[in-house]
Amino acid sequence: xxxxxTEQRTVTANGITQAVRVxxxxxxxxxxxxxxxxxxxxxxxxxxxxxxxxxxxxxxxxRGYGDSATAPVDARRGLxxxxxxxxxLLDDPTLFGVSNARPVVVGxxxxxxxxxxxxxxxxHRVNAVxxxxxxxxxxxxxTRDLTGTPTTPDFAGTGAGTANPDFVAxxxxxxxxxxxxxxxxxxxxxxxxxxxxSLGTDxxxxxxxVLSTATGDxxxxxxxxxxxxxxxxxxxxxxxxxxxxxxxxxxxxxLVAVADKPPVTWxxxxxxxxxxxxxxxxxxxxxxxxxxxxxxxxxxxxxxxxIGQTRAVLERYAAAGxxxxxxxxxxxxxxxxxxxxxxxxxxxxxLTTVPAA
Numbered sequence: 001x002x003x004x005x006t007e008q009r010t011v012t013a014n015g016i017t018q019a020v021r022v023x024x025x026x027x028x029x030x031x032x033x034x035x036x037x038x039x040x041x042x043x044x045x046x047x048x049x050x051x052x053x054x055x056x057x058x059x060x061x062x063r064g065y066g067d068s069a070t071a072p073v074d075a076r077r078g079l080x081x082x083x084x085x086x087x088x089l090l091d092d093p094t095l096f097g098v099s100n101a102r103p104v105v106v107g108x109x110x111x112x113x114x115x116x117x118x119x120x121x122x123x124h125r126v127n128a129v130x131x132x133x134x135x136x137x138x139x140x141x142x143t144r145d146l147t148g149t150p151t152t153p154d155f156a157g158t159g160a161g162t163a164n165p166d167f168v169a170x171x172x173x174x175x176x177x178x179x180x181x182x183x184x185x186x187x188x189x190x191x192x193x194x195x196x197x198s199l200g201t202d203x204x205x206x207x208x209x210v211l212s213t214a215t216g217d218x219x220x221x222x223x224x225x226x227x228x229x230x231x232x233x234x235x236x237x238x239x240x241x242x243x244x245x246x247x248x249x250x251x252x253x254x255l256v257a258v259a260d261k262p263p264v265t266w267x268x269x270x271x272x273x274x275x276x277x278x279x280x281x282x283x284x285x286x287x288x289x290x291x292x293x294x295x296x297x298x299x300x301x302x303x304x305x306x307i308g309q310t311r312a313v314l315e316r317y318a319a320a321g322x323x324x325x326x327x328x329x330x331x332x333x334x335x336x337x338x339x340x341x342x343x344x345x346x347x348x349x350x351l352t353t354v355p356a357a
Contacts, residue, residue: 004048004057008067011095013088019067020089021059023048026097028056029104029352030127034086035059036109037240038171038184038220040066040209043108046202047337050345055352058095058103060086062114064219064240065212072218075159075235075242078139078249079110083117090125100125104351108132109275109334110240113249120251123260128351131266132344133275133334136309137255139246141282144302146312148250151301152229157283158245161224161233172215176207184210191280194271194333202338230296231283252313261322263354264314265347268307269332269339277305 006021021041031051033044041059048057061068062082073081090101105126107115112134119126138148141158151157166182178185185207189196192206199206217223222239226232235245243249273280280286285303287295295301314324327347329340337344 004051004053004055006045006048006057006059009095010067011089011092013092014085016063016069016071016085018063018069018085018089019061020095022095023051023057024053024055026056028054028097030096030101031055031057031348031352032086032089032103032105033057033059034105034107034111034114035062035065035209036111037244038210038213039108040212042066042205043209044337045205047341047344050341052349056096058089060089061212062086062111064214066209067212070214070219072238073222073240073243074237075222075239075245075248076237077243078251079113079117079243080121081243082114083121086114086118087122087125090122102127104128104130104348104354106130106132106348107134108337110135110244113244116251116255119262120254120258123258123262126262128262128354129264130348130351131264132336133268133272134266134310135244135249135275136304136306137250137252137313138309139249140241140244141284141304142246143304143309146305146308148246148252148309150246151284152227154227154229154234155245155247156227156229156234157231157301158247159224159233159235159242160222160239161235162281162283163221163241168215168221171211171213171220174211176211191273192333192335193339194269194331195339198339206338230294230301231287231292252309252316255313256316256320258322261317261320263351264317264322264324265327265351266310266314266324267327267329267336267344267347269329269334269336271331272334274334275306277307278303279306
């Protein structure tokens with residue numbers, strides 16, 4: 001089977017310049033790949049090489065990542081800025097071969113949240129969804145139970161103030177070293193995958209995607225505001241981490257209420273340390289380990305049950321007439337398409353056989 005190769009195009013959609021990678025014939029079965037935070041479209045390259053040439057693959061750089069415009073992210077809209085950008089691409093016949101494309105939508109991490117938002121806002125444009133280690137439908141951090149109840153009224157401990165300032169500085173400096181725990185390469189090896197060997201010869205390509213992240217108040221991480229609640233920071237209204245905060249991104253009820261419910265496959269690794277019930281990026285969990293001082297305790301501020309929340313919402317989605325399938329990969333971390341590519345490709349190809357509505 002010939003290997004899929006990508007070409008990069010530049011399009012203007014939703015009022016901004018977007019860099020988009022495409023592969024496969026224009027009349028192939030459409031697949032839309034949405035990357036995660038601190039990443040860009042080439043993060044999908046190892047997967048695309050494994051896909052059959054019968055697919056038409058479209059993988060955009062989200063705003064503020066890769067070669068797309070460094071447009072601001074209005075966190076008050078949750079992930080809708082990103083979803084609106086992606087939705088505008090579906091009307092471009094030069095990308096999908098037709099206008100009004102209805103692809104299989106694959107979203108990784110933050111991109112999983114973008115895929116959910118796209119489904120909520122444009123259900124008639126989505127043929128099926130594959131969520132790869134997605135953010136919870138109740139956002140990232142700051143909630144205590146399966147229904148997304150806040151731990152504090154202002155969702156303290158979430159948003160831009162939770163970012164490691166050393167990591168942000170190294171991102172901005174384009175640091176390619178591995179000499180510090182907060183260097184982008186060290187973070188890639190330690191948290192994006194369970195086994196750094198799975199990065200293989202693509203490590204520098206993948207690191208390039210991490211380093212493509214635009215930093216600042218309007219992008220990553222965004223703005224923070226002080227809080228009277230532990231740990232003293234709450235989400236602001238600008239930037240990526242605030243867009244992920246449960247203050248602004250919580251669409252469980254909207255997802256369940258979608259009238260036109262395409263099938264959803266949820267793929268995750270049981271060794272994921274980013275999206276997990278014991279996430280190393282959740283300050284409440286770090287507080288429980290004694291790594292963030294002053295944690296008020298389990299009763300006041302338990303770690304977010306991210307996996308349980310996603311499962312509970314997808315069960316409601318199925319009960320309301322949809323269908324979902326959960327795939328748990330043992331020993332796999334946050335990037336199933338890199339760590340367990342054969343299983344991931346099989347799940348994706350199964351969704352491409354879903355009859356187009």
